Amino acid sequence: xxxxxxxxxxxxxxxxxxxxxxxxxxxxxxxxxxxxxxxxxxxxxxxxxxxxxxxxxxxxxxxxxxxxxxxxxxxxxxxxxxxxxxxxxxxxxxxxxxxxxxxxxxxxxxxxxxxxxxxxxxxxxxxxxxxxxxxxxxxxxxxxxxxxxxxxxxxxxxxxxxxxxxxxxxxxxxxxxxxxxxxxxxxxxxxxxxxxxxxxxxxxxxxxxxxxxxxxxxxxxxxxxxxxxxxxxxxx
Amino acid sequence: xxxxxxxxxxxxxxxxxxxxxxxxxxxxxxxxxxxxxxxxxxxxxxxxxxxxxxxxxxxxxxxxxxxxxxxxxxxxxxxxxxxxxxxxxxxxxxxxxxxxxxxxxxxxxxxxxxxxxxxxxxxxxxxxxxxxxxxxxxxxxxxxxxxxxxxxxxxxxxxxxxxxxxxxxxxxxxxxxxxxxxxxxxxxxxxxxxxxxxxxxxxxxxxxxxxxxxxxxxxxxxxxxxxxxxxxxxxxxxxxxxxxxxxxxxxxxxxxxxxxxxxxxxxxxxxxxxxxxxxxxxxxxxxxxxxxxxxxxxxxxxxxxxxxxxxxxxxxxxxxxxxxxxxxxxxxxxxxxxxxxxxxxxxxxxxxxxxxxxxxxx
Numbered sequence: 199x200x201x202x203x204x205x206x207x208x209x210x211x212x213x214x215x216x217x218x219x220x221x222x223x224x225x226x227x228x229x230x231x232x233x234x235x236x237x238x239x240x241x242x243x244x245x246x247x248x249x250x251x252x253x254x255x256x257x258x259x260x261x262x263x264x265x266x267x268x269x270x271x272x273x274x275x276x277x278x279x280x281x282x283x284x285x286x287x288x289x290x291x292x293x294x295x296x297x298x299x300x301x302x303x304x305x306x307x308x309x310x311x312x313x314x315x316x317x318x319x320x321x322x323x324x325x326x327x328x329x330x331x332x333x334x335x336x337x338x339x340x341x342x343x344x345x346x347x348x349x350x351x352x353x354x355x356x357x358x359x360x361x362x363x364x365x366x367x368x369x370x371x372x373x374x375x376x377x378x379x380x381x382x383x384x385x386x387x388x389x390x391x392x393x394x395x396x397x398x399x400x401x402x403x404x405x406x407x408x409x410x411x412x413x414x415x416x417x418x419x420x421x422x423x424x425x426x427x428x429x430x431x432x433x434x
Numbered sequence: 435x436x437x438x439x440x441x442x443x444x445x446x447x448x449x450x451x452x453x454x455x456x457x458x459x460x461x462x463x464x465x466x467x468x469x470x471x472x473x474x475x476x477x478x479x480x481x482x483x484x485x486x487x488x489x490x491x492x493x494x495x496x497x498x499x500x501x502x503x504x505x506x507x508x509x510x511x512x513x514x515x516x517x518x519x520x521x522x523x524x525x526x527x528x529x530x531x532x533x534x535x536x537x538x539x540x541x542x543x544x545x546x547x548x549x550x551x552x553x554x555x556x557x558x559x560x561x562x563x564x565x566x567x568x569x570x571x572x573x574x575x576x577x578x579x580x581x582x583x584x585x586x587x588x589x590x591x592x593x594x595x596x597x598x599x600x601x602x603x604x605x606x607x608x609x610x611x612x613x614x615x616x617x618x619x620x621x622x623x624x625x626x627x628x629x630x631x632x633x634x635x636x637x638x639x640x641x642x643x644x645x646x647x648x649x650x651x652x653x654x655x656x657x658x659x660x661x662x663x664x665x666x667x668x669x670x671x672x673x674x675x676x677x678x679x680x681x682x683x684x685x686x687x688x689x690x691x692x693x694x695x696x697x698x699x700x701x702x703x704x705x706x707x708x709x710x711x712x713x714x715x716x717x718x719x720x721x722x723x724x725x726x727x728x729x730x731x732x733x734x735x736x737x738x739x740x741x742x743x744x745x746x747x748x749x750x751x752x753x754x755x756x757x758x759x760x761x762x763x764x765x766x767x768x769x770x771x772x773x774x775x776x777x778x779x780x781x782x783x784x785x786x787x788x789x790x791x792x793x794x795x796x
Contacts, residue, residue: 349524
């Protein structure tokens with residue numbers, strides 16, 4: 199018990215004094231997950247729009263498949279990416295294994311399904327009368343899509359926030375393809391909040407773990423605040 | 435301007451429209467009335483290019499609007515549309531109204547000017563920066579109207595635009611419709627289930643029943659000379675009697691047997707034809723039996739008052755004369771006559787006030 203209390207006190211000290219190690223890990227986590235979220239958005243938003251407004255055979259099955267992939271285990275994604283980019287893998291020549299880039303790829307793959315799925319529900323949630331109104335006002339296909347996106351902006355941003363939350367909090371893929379390396383340079387290190395917590399705990403370095411945990415929780419809390427604010431914004 | 439030629443629409447095998455044909459002239463206000471579910475919205479959506487007909491063609495200025503995809507946008511941009519449910523974009527009032535102009539690449543200064551003018555017209559001056567979603571239903575519908583109007587469409591389609599609004603908002607929207615038609619010469623098609631709205635606004639009315647136009651005509655024609663018995667019922671003629679022509683008299687008057695009672699009406703139908711008689715309650719006179727006036731040319735029937743029900747400033751009096759007839763009297767008149775349930779009265783009406791519809795041969 200004493201160890202835990204002491205751990206908390208030490209953790210608070212690490213955060214308040216902006217401990218360089220803790221801060222570096224936190225900042226790296228945010229950069230990697232944010233990058234993954236941006237890339238995933240660029241793919242998931244148009245994909246979601248295409249699926250929602252597309253008229254093609256098997257549309258329903260695709261939506262079902264996407265929803266199934268919401269619960270894709272992060273370790274499986276990690277394994278798949280690992281197999282692709284490991285030395286012996288088809289993309290081994292790119293030498294991406296154990297780099298931040300590999301982590302970004304893994305997190306992007308991980309969150310594309312949920313962001314696509316939530317984009318589809320965001321767009322299908324737009325009042326059909328709004329869609330008809332846009333068409334009747336003489337929107338081109340592109341103007342139509344842009345304005346439907348605008349109308350669903352809060353729900354779409356919430357989808358983006360959910361994606362970021364899932365990316366920053368996952369550990370399986372990050373550790374498999376990142377390797378939790380604390381390299382000499384900030385850019386080539388792959389130690390992020392989740393992997394660091396995992397390592398520090400196994401090494402018995404409890405205060406460090408708790409400090410990192412608090413930072414991660416704070417970020418998660420912030421993301422949730424953003425999501426709930428956005429959801430309230432849907433109905434002013 | 436707009437020609438509907440055998441327009442049909444099926445949804446999952448269910449035929450909603452079944453050969454609608456009509457012609458709407460430029461500058462006309464054309465009302466489509468009909469019971470709920472008759473396909474009024476579907477027809478307007480087809481004209482507004484929001485859906486494709488299963489069969490038939492719709493031509494605007496001679497062009498089949500559903501024929502070419504390339505023309506589609508150009509034609510859509512000639513048409514403005516207002517829907518039953520007031521729907522606004524989740525942004526400011528000004529942005530809502532500007533959107534159609536933006537789509538057309540109108541320059542900023544012009545957009546601002548036109549939006550202001552449009553708000554002025556719909557009575558929402560100064561509402562530019564208000565969030566559209568915070569407005570009342572009536573105000574939202576006026577924004578929707580301004581939004582459709584500002585693009586100066588040649589044709590304005592309105593699908594039950596006042597269905598869910600309070601009376602004051604309804605009046606405002608109706609004024610605007612007339613104003614837009616008069617000042618801009620916009621051809622307006624609107625649907626309504628409110629017959630009186632059709633009467634107030636439209637130059638011509640089409641009654642949509644069972645998937646097609648049962649009758650197209652001026653409000654007067656539709657309301658006084660309905661073509662079928664269903665139509666008569668729909669336009670609110672309460673007294674519809676079934677009978678058979680038994681004799682042709684002089685001067686275009688026939689005698690019709692209605693369940694044993696003879697009724698005289700002006701009609702050209704021949705002996706033996708089955709007919710329905712439509713008599714408007716306001717054309718019916720009621721008097722106590724003792725004050726009976728001789729009326730050799732008209733119809734005078736004795737009966738008993740069954741019920742007296744208030745209806746607005748009138749009383750609806752139902753009399754059993756072997757068949758039920760209802761009559762509309764002002765309150766004062768009903769009081770003067772000292773009418774009670776069970777009173778014996780005489781009901782009289784002129785042969786000219788009866789509209790006779792053929793229902794079939796005997």
